[in-house]
Amino acid sequence: MAVTSKRETYLESILKMGYTRRDFMKFATYMAAYMGLENSAVGQIAHALEKTPRLPVIWEHYQECTCCSESFIRSDHPIVADIILDKISLDYTETLMAAAGEQAEAAKHDTMKKYHGEYILCVEGSIPLGDDGNYCCIAGKTAIEQFKEAAEGAKAIIAWGSCASNGCVQSAKPNPTDATPIHKLVSDKPLIRVPGCPPIGEVMAGVIVHVVAFGRLPELDGAKRPKAFYAKRVHDSCYRRAYYDAGLFVESFDDENAKKGYCLYKVGCKGPMTYNACGTIKWNNGVSFPIQSGHGCFGCSEDNFWDNGPIYERLTAVPGFGIEHTADSIGKAVTGAIAVGIGAHAIASTIKSKLKKSEN
């Protein structure tokens, strides 16, 4: 292709930025390890970054807090931020691009036209559909118009974070703006969901590098999440799992068990229901993750996690019964009612048969 041959490759960009070949190889190894690939894949990644021209990326922001971008630029390896983000941001990303206003929009439309069918569309944030989409407007257009326009020529779409992949806090009840995750708005494009509030920076880098290096989306699970990072529950890789299996639990945050570092299951840890890589990759360059810091997981990468019951309790409120009523409190009440009913029935039938006997 005439157009692509003019674009510089990732390796060229990296060397131009002042990194050595050695840094580059370390980066390739690093990424392969995060993606859970075998040794031979390091060469493939290095080769792909050496030969592949830089992938044009448009990064759209809708209803969100930018925490996904924040997480991404803090990902472990400097090359991620410097090269991948720096380079992709050249095309379009509201938060980090140098251009503003008309120039920014012009740059975006240039990319969309020039690389039609080639660029990757990254979406951060949910899209409001309520009130004709007027809750979120950029450059005089509603988010849904912007998105449809950008999605039309995209090769693939990446939904960054919980907002784009499941609606997150904006779509929590009562969802005033009718915030909608993007997989419900597009069906004819390859799409990958990378949930989390935010997703782990290394996970985001791993997804991008995979797309770049292998030219296709990584292997996805039934919920369109990359298997390499979302195949296991936080519970499965949790270093406190041994306490769970032993039945040793923190009963309240200030008790002796909490000091001993027991399992946080009973104080509401959602790790057993949450698919993410926090236990293995961790956060802030591998320093810690919520459970390691003594706080339960609250399931930020799961659909609808804001409405799925209280953060510090195990039991989920039953829909339609109000916040205070868990399945167990209702169950106990109904069991009591049944016991009363059975008792009444038994007494009534005994009295009845006694009466009958006395009649005879």
Next chain:
Amino acid sequence: MKEKEFKRIYVWQLPVRIFHWVNAFSIVVLAITGIIIADPPALQSNHEAYETYYMGYVRVTHFIAAYFFVAAMLLRIYWAFVGNKFAHWKSFVPFTKKWFSNLFYVIKHDVFLLPYNEKKSKLLHIKVGHNSLASFTYLIMFILALIMVFTGFGLYAQNTSWWLPKLFSWVPVYLGGDFTARLIHHITMWLMLFLIFIHIYFVIFHDVKDKDGEVSSMINGHKFEPNK
């Protein structure tokens, strides 16, 4: 008081009885271990985590009981096609005229204890198998059991590499995550327990009232019907 004569009828065939008790036992184990898993009691222990495996044993018991539950369920589905008329699937599918009249009869006279005329009551003989209300309850029970199997195996699929539970791994995804699957699993347990409490009460009630050997029928297979 005049003597009543009874006829002994073979109702519950052996596979039905085996199903009943395996099912009953596994439900008791599943409910107890399930409640412990949902809200584990506080253990005061000086043991280190590597010395005990309490929660692990509770969970593995739950999973083993689940396999027994499913095995019994499959046996019962098979027997619903080859068993006698009391066990046949047709005896559970409601909505015939006869079924409705029996349903109203049972609700009127067994549940609300309204007086009835024994001589006039032609429908009395239907009670040898399941009465309409009971068969309808067991149909609901079967649907609840299916919900339990689907959500349970869906949640369990993550713990195993065997293909059978893996067949259900789409369930939590379809429901919108493990949160919802778990909540449905938990609520359905309560619904099953409600029906079981009522079931046990009415079995004893009929045994006492009708003297038809209802309780022991699930052990020896025979019920007693009054001679007309």
